[in-house]
Structures are given as structure tokens and as C-alpha cells.
Amino acid sequence: MSPTAQRPDALHPGVGGRATARPTLEEVAALAGVGRGTVSRVINGSPRVSTKAREAVQSAIAELGYVPNRAARTLVTSRTDSIALVVPEAETRLFSEPYFSDIISGVSAELAETDMQLLLILVRNQRERERLSAYLTAQRVDGVLLVSVHQDDPLPALLESLEIPSVLAGRRGDLEPLSYVHADNAGGARMAVRHLLRRGCTRVATLTGPLDMEVAQARLGGYRRALEEAGRSYDEALVGLADFTEEGGRVAMRELLDRRPDLDGVFCASDVMAAGAMQVLRAAGRRIPDDVAVIGFDDSIVARHTDPPMTSVRQPIEEMGRTMARLLLDEITERGRARRQVVLATELVVRDSA
Amino acid sequence: MSPTAQRPDALHPGVGGRATARPTLEEVAALAGVGRGTVSRVINGSPRVSTKAREAVQSAIAELGYVPNRAARTLVTSRTDSIALVVPEAETRLFSEPYFSDIISGVSAELAETDMQLLLILVRNQRERERLSAYLTAQRVDGVLLVSVHQDDPLPALLESLEIPSVLAGRRGDLEPLSYVHADNAGGARMAVRHLLRRGCTRVATLTGPLDMEVAQARLGGYRRALEEAGRSYDEALVGLADFTEEGGRVAMRELLDRRPDLDGVFCASDVMAAGAMQVLRAAGRRIPDDVAVIGFDDSIVARHTDPPMTSVRQPIEEMGRTMARLLLDEITERGRARRQVVLATELVVRDSA
DNA sequence: CTAGAGTGTGGGAGCGCTCCCACACCTGGC
DNA sequence: GCCAGGTGTGGGAGCGCTCCCACACTCTAG
Numbered sequence: 001m002s003p004t005a006q007r008p009d010a011l012h013p014g015v016g017g018r019a020t021a022r023p024t025l026e027e028v029a030a031l032a033g034v035g036r037g038t039v040s041r042v043i044n045g046s047p048r049v050s051t052k053a054r055e056a057v058q059s060a061i062a063e064l065g066y067v068p069n070r071a072a073r074t075l076v077t078s079r080t081d082s083i084a085l086v087v088p089e090a091e092t093r094l095f096s097e098p099y100f101s102d103i104i105s106g107v108s109a110e111l112a113e114t115d116m117q118l119l120l121i122l123v124r125n126q127r128e129r130e131r132l133s134a135y136l137t138a139q140r141v142d143g144v145l146l147v148s149v150h151q152d153d154p155l156p157a158l159l160e161s162l163e164i165p166s167v168l169a170g171r172r173g174d175l176e177p178l179s180y181v182h183a184d185n186a187g188g189a190r191m192a193v194r195h196l197l198r199r200g201c202t203r204v205a206t207l208t209g210p211l212d213m214e215v216a217q218a219r220l221g222g223y224r225r226a227l228e229e230a231g232r233s234y235d236e237a238l239v240g241l242a243d244f245t246e247e248g249g250r251v252a253m254r255e256l257l258d259r260r261p262d263l264d265g266v267f268c269a270s271d272v273m274a275a276g277a278m279q280v281l282r283a284a285g286r287r288i289p290d291d292v293a294v295i296g297f298d299d300s301i302v303a304r305h306t307d308p309p310m311t312s313v314r315q316p317i318e319e320m321g322r323t324m325a326r327l328l329l330d331e332i333t334e335r336g337r338a339r340r341q342v343v344l345a346t347e348l349v350v351r352d353s354a
Numbered sequence: 355m356s357p358t359a360q361r362p363d364a365l366h367p368g369v370g371g372r373a374t375a376r377p378t379l380e381e382v383a384a385l386a387g388v389g390r391g392t393v394s395r396v397i398n399g400s401p402r403v404s405t406k407a408r409e410a411v412q413s414a415i416a417e418l419g420y421v422p423n424r425a426a427r428t429l430v431t432s433r434t435d436s437i438a439l440v441v442p443e444a445e446t447r448l449f450s451e452p453y454f455s456d457i458i459s460g461v462s463a464e465l466a467e468t469d470m471q472l473l474l475i476l477v478r479n480q481r482e483r484e485r486l487s488a489y490l491t492a493q494r495v496d497g498v499l500l501v502s503v504h505q506d507d508p509l510p511a512l513l514e515s516l517e518i519p520s521v522l523a524g525r526r527g528d529l530e531p532l533s534y535v536h537a538d539n540a541g542g543a544r545m546a547v548r549h550l551l552r553r554g555c556t557r558v559a560t561l562t563g564p565l566d567m568e569v570a571q572a573r574l575g576g577y578r579r580a581l582e583e584a585g586r587s588y589d590e591a592l593v594g595l596a597d598f599t600e601e602g603g604r605v606a607m608r609e610l611l612d613r614r615p616d617l618d619g620v621f622c623a624s625d626v627m628a629a630g631a632m633q634v635l636r637a638a639g640r641r642i643p644d645d646v647a648v649i650g651f652d653d654s655i656v657a658r659h660t661d662p663p664m665t666s667v668r669q670p671i672e673e674m675g676r677t678m679a680r681l682l683l684d685e686i687t688e689r690g691r692a693r694r695q696v697v698l699a700t701e702l703v704v705r706d707s708a
Numbered sequence: 709c710t711a712g713a714g715t716g717t718g719g720g721a722g723c724g725c726t727c728c729c730a731c732a733c734c735t736g737g738c
Numbered sequence: 739g740c741c742a743g744g745t746g747t748g749g750g751a752g753c754g755c756t757c758c759c760a761c762a763c764t765c766t767a768g
Binding site: 073 | 723724725726727728
């Protein structure tokens with residue numbers, strides 16, 4: 001498609017050499033009848049070039065099909081024009097949720113206008129964490145986006161000490177020193193529980209995520225706040241500790257049902273947990289929503305395929321991804337700028353389960 | 355965590371310079387009391403180094419916290435130690451299916467033992483396709499994995515002309531010249547339809563994917579073959595053309611029901627289409643599986659959450675990812691080797707819908 | 709004892725860029 | 739006429755590596 005210089009190569013074809021040799025900046029300069037500096041200036045959009053020289057260079061570039069060698073540029077500028085999206089994916093389940101794909105969609109939408117390349121890096125164990133650490137230390141990216149932040153994860157601290165521009169999805173706590181973007185988890189949870197109460201539920205339980213994640217704590221906090229605002233007391237017997245997974249949701253739901261068989265509403269901190277809980281409730285003969293109303297969190301694809309379709313708290317995940325990318329780009333260009341925090345609103349999507 | 359040299363920097367702190375200067379190979383050589391060549395040999399694991407020199411170098415590396423500069427290495431070797439996973443994601447739906455995450459899991463599992471870095475690159479429109487083209491032409495990766503291959507996609511041809519090592523997930527057709535890995539789609543479809551026939555279905559319909567994808571054609575072919583093997587004729591009225599999406603499944607199912615209200619089994623070329631079809635069937639008052647048996651394809655998370663849980667053809671997606679990565683690594687090391695094709699078996703997971 | 713074939717090693721050259729200094733060439737004001 | 743202050747330009751230096759040649763040193767066979 002694009003014209004490519006097909007010059008006869010060296011006499012020795014062998015020793016694993018590439019078939020085609022790419023033209024260099026020097027060759028462009030020679031063809032355009034200018035110096036290397038001028039070609040470089042044209043490529044980098046410097047205004048200090050005469051129209052005549054610029055045109056000569058541009059047509060030489062087109063003729064040779066010249067593409068700059070990024071490695072050479074990186075060697076000089078120590079900029080890589082790429083950013084990493086780091087996913088500390090403990091288990092495949094994390095990935096089978098649309099959360100990550102939506103983040104990625106948002107990030108790459110924001111990057112579309114730039115020539116930043118997005119690198120996805122999965123970290124699933126200690127070994128991979130070390131590889132990433134070496135990778136980041138080697139300055140192979142200009143910045144890092146980190147999703148799924150656990151309180152005891154050493155990654156954020158690593159990013160801090162490396163002083164590499166970075167933005168988190170979520171945060172470790174109130175005092176998070178790194179830039180971050182997250183959803184209004186507490187607000188969303190509160191909204192969900194208020195909906196259950198308004199519906200007439202009087203014994204509303206909750207299934208939490210792993211409490212070493214701020215996001216899980218925030219959702220539990222929203223649950224508690226909604227109850228207290230309604231003048232109801234927070235009852236530990238109605239709180240089931242789980243881990244965002246379907247199986248975890250099933251186990252916790254069974255225990256909850258044992259402890260408080262009279263419960264009539266459940267707010268689950270994730271859709272897949274809610275799906276697990278719904279299975280258990282049905283197996284126990286409860287009708288949804290008549291006997292027990294159920295609300296999930298995420299509004300993922302799972303919510304649309306349960307029976308009945310699930311009411312769920314939607315968070316603007318793609319928008320989160322876009323915002324993260326925007327903050328990171330800013331941080332890369334204006335190094336040393338103040339860290340930013342962004343909180344995006346959540347919304348209740350009402351279907352049939354509550 | 356890892357020891358990092360914190361030397362006082364140059365007197366001039368400004369002009370956007372990085373805070374910490376990384377040690378170079380030259381400094382390691384000086385500290386170890388050897389030449390540059392020897393350090394390079396140690397780093398690259400050459401056997402032609404004395405034990406004494408090797409140890410001196412290793413401790414110097416540890417002391418300085420030395421990490422090689424990849425850009426410099428790339429400039430010389432023109433190897434990048436990274437590979438791209440290219441996803442021509444037309445719409446978000448593609449991503450919300452677990453297919454891609456499973457591929458990614460498999461690929462990175464296979465890459466774990468190497469120091470290859472995986473780059474995920476999304477291509478969603480013409481503009482992004484051009485960016486990718488420039489990126490690949492600039493030789494920024496050692497190889498490419500391409501998933502979701504459409505017949506009219508210019509990407510495979512681009513990879514061919516660039517002569518860059520690459521492996522496809524799926525293929526354009528029988529004569530695919532690039533290496534590829536795919537599942538036994540025809541066999542899986544055949545298995546599914548045989549299952550329906552054995553169950554006693556006599557009017558088995560099918561919902562296809564977009565027929566510009568070989569994968570959709572193969573599944574349709576398997577459907578047809580199973581019918582013919584059972585001595586039944588292939589009836590176009592029982593074939594609903596769809597596009598792998600839920601909405602597409604709904605629309606096609608409605609049409610099918612209009613045309614052939616007597617159908618008693620449906621093989622759907624994807625789970626989400628099957629989910630859409632099941633909604634339509636129920637709305638039309640059909641019981642599943644008693645009136646109409648339904649089988650999906652993929653065995654994705656959706657299959658476990660329909661009511662009733664869906665029988666589906668499982669393909670070993672993660673294994674596909676692993677195999678793709680393995681083939682690509684081979685192709686990168688032994689350039690010019692013959693293209694390879696791998697077909698992995700599919701399996702019928704029987705649940706309640708058929 | 710010497711030629712010959714290994715080993716291990718240092719360091720020059722060079723990968724393809726950007727940075728920046730020096731130099732030409734133009735103005736215009738005195 | 740001169741000098742100051744622009745503007746555009748060429749090309750040297752150097753980023754941090756790998757490649758490879760040359761040179762010491764072995765050790766063995768004749």
C-alpha cells in the first residue's frame with residue numbers, strides 16, 4: 001500500500017538479516033538536499049523551517065516511505081510515547097467482567113488523538129510483579145495506569161518511589177497521594193439501599209467485596225449510611241463478607257440466610273455476587289423480588305441475563321478510563337504538577353429484581 | 355525495595371530533566387574493573403566469560419541497581435522484546451465477551467517464562483488502522499498476534515507484506531498463508547446438532563454469525579454436515595443470518611419463528627445470540643427445552659446465567675492463546691520457518707437448555 | 709622449543725536519532 | 739557605510755548499547 005523503498009540489500013543475504021532496509025533520516029536529508037537537522041525539525045514540527053525546505057523534505061519522506069526509528073529517538077529523548085495499563089489480575093474472573101474492557105475502551109478512545117501507544121500489562125504473581133518492576137525501572141513507558149487497587153498492593157508504592165507519572169482506578173484510602181479516578185461507590189450503594197427501603201424492605205442485608213479494597217469498604221459504608229439515615233440500626237448479622245465472586249456470593253448468601261432467614265432485601269457489591277446470591281435464594285424457595293429484593297453493582301452484562309433481570313448500580317466505567325488517560329497525559333506533559341482526584345457519579349438502573 | 359543509586363545530579367536541575375540518572379553499562383564496567391564487552395556478555399548470558407569476571411560484573415550490577423536501557427539495545431539489534439496483540443474491535447460487544455480476556459490470559463501465561471512484553475492494541479476504525487500500520491512499519495514489535503479475523507480485513511495482508519512474524523486466531527479461509535490457531539468450529543457445530551437430533555429434534559434451525567468470518571461459515575458448515583449425515587435435507591428456511599450479537603439473535607429468531615413456527619431445536623453460533631433467541635422463544639410461549647431445545651457456542655459466562663442454563667460448545671480459548679504465543683515465539687527466533695496451522699478440539703457442555 | 713588452536717578480553721565503530729553550537733544570510737537603524 | 743539582532747541551516751557530538759576485530763594469554767601436539 002504505502003510506497004516502500006525496495007533497494008537491493010547487501011551481497012550477503014544470510015545471517016538472519018531483515019529483508020528490507022528502512023530508509024534513515026540521513027537518506028531523506030540527502031534526497032531533499034538539506035541537512036539532518038532540517039529533516040528532524042520538519043518531522044518534529046518546528047516552526048523554524050522555510051516553506052521551501054519543508055516541502056522538499058516532505059516529498060522526500062513520501063518518496064522513500066520514511067518512518068522514523070523510535071528506538072533512536074527514545075535513546076536521545078528518553079521518551080517512549082507509550083503508556084502502560086497495569087492490571088494486577090489475581091484471577092481470571094477479574095478479566096471476565098466487562099469492567100476492564102470498558103476501562104480499556106475509554107483509555108484508548110482518549111488516546112486516539114495522540115500518538116501514544118497503549119500497552120496492557122497483566123500482573124498475576126510475584127514473578128510478574130518483579131518483571132514489571134524491572135520494566136518500569138528501565139523507563140520503558142512514559143506513564144502508568146493502574147486498575148484494581150488493593151490496600152496491600154506494593155505497586156502504588158513502587159510507582160511513587162519511581163516518580164513515574166501515574167493514575168489509579170480507585171484508591172488505597174482517603175489520603176491516596178497518587179492521582180486517581182473512581183466512581184462514587186458510597187453514593188451508589190446508598191442509592192441502592194434507599195431504593196430497597198423505599199420499596200418497603202425492612203431487613204436489608206449486604207454482600208461485601210474483599211475489605212482490603214477501598215471500593216468494597218466504600219460500598220459497605222454507603223449501605224450503612226443509608227440505613228442510618230432512615231433511622232435503622234446497622235446490624236452486623238446482616239453483613240455477609242465475600243469477595244466479588246459468584247461462588248463467594250453463594251457461600252455468603254447461604255450463611256446470611258441461616259443467620260437471618262427473615263431478610264427481605266440484599267444489596268450486593270457486585271453483579272456476579274448478586275447472581276450467585278439469586279441462585280441460593282431461589283434454591284431456598286424465595287421469590288425475587290417478592291420475598292427478597294436483590295440489587296447488584298456494576299450493571300455488567302450479567303445483570304441483564306439473570307432471571308429476573310437485575311437492578312444494579314451503574315458506574316461510568318468507560319468515562320473513568322477516558323478520564324484516567326486524560327489525567328495521565330497531563331501529568332506526563334507537565335511534570336511535577338499537583339496530583340488530581342476525580343470522582344464520577346453512579347446511577348441506579350432499575351430492572352425487575354428490586 | 356531494589357537498591358537504586360541515588361547520586362547527586364548535575365548542577366542544573368531544570369529543563370525538564372529526570373530526577374535520577376540511571377547507571378550505564380560503562381559505569382558497571384568501571385566498577386567491576388572490566389571492559390564494556392565483558393559486561394555486555396554477562397548480561398546476555400554468553401558462556402565466553404570467566405567465572406571471576408562474571409561475579410565481579412554481577413555484584414557491580416547489584417550494587418548500582420543497573421537496568422539495561424532497552425532503547426539502546428533495540429537501536430543496535432532491532433529487536434524490541436515485545437509483541438503486539440491486535441484486536442480489530444469493531445464494537446464494544448466483542449470486548450464484553452470473555453473470549454478476548456481468555457486469549458490474553460493464555461498468551462501471557464505462555465509469555466511468563468520469557469521477557470517478552472505484551473502490548474495490546476485496539477483497532478476500531480480506519481484512523482487507528484493507519485496508526486497501527488505506521489507502528490508496525492516502524493518495527494516497534496517483534497511479532498503480531500491478530501484475533502477476530504474478517505475476510506475483508508486489510509490487516510492480514512499488511513502483515514504479509516511487512517513480512518513480520520504473525521499468528522492469527524482464526525483464518526480468512528482454507529488457503530490462509532499466515533500461521534493461525536483456531537478451534538474445530540465445524541466439528542463443534544456438528545456435535546451440537548447431532549446432540550439435538552439424538553434428543554429427538556426433527557426441525558433444527560441455526561443462527562449464524564456474520565458470514566464474512568470464516569468462523570461463522572465453519573459453524574454453519576458443521577450444522578449442515580450433521581443434518582446431511584443424519585439423512586436430513588438442509589433447509590434454507592431454517593437458517594437465520596445474524597451477527598453474533600444478542601440483538602441480532604433476537605431479530606433472527608423472530609424471523610425464524612415466523613417462517614418455521616414448527617421448529618423444535620436451534621443451534622446458535624454464539625452464546626449471546628442464543629441468549630437473545632431464548633428470550634424471544636419464551637416471549638412466544640415456547641418452553642425450553644421441551645418445545646424448543648437451544649444450544650450456544652463459546653460456553654461463556656452468559657451460558658451459565660440464562661434460564662435454563664445453556665448447553666454450549668466449549669472451545670479451549672485460553673489454550674488457543676497459549677498456542678498462538680508459542681507459535682509466534684518460534685517464528686521470531688527461527689525466521690523464515692514454515693507457517694504453521696493448529697486446530698484445537700471443541701467439546702459439548704451439556705446443561706439444561708438441550 | 710615452536711607452531712597452531714583455542715579461550716577470554718578490551719575497546720573501536722556504529723545503530724539512527726536529537727540537541728545545540730556555529731555560521732551564513734538577511735534585514736533595518738544609526 | 740557599519741554593526742546589532744534576527745532567521746534558517748548544516749553538521750558535530752553523543753545517547754547506551756551490541757558487534758566484532760584484534761590482542762593477549764593459555765594449552766596441546768609435533
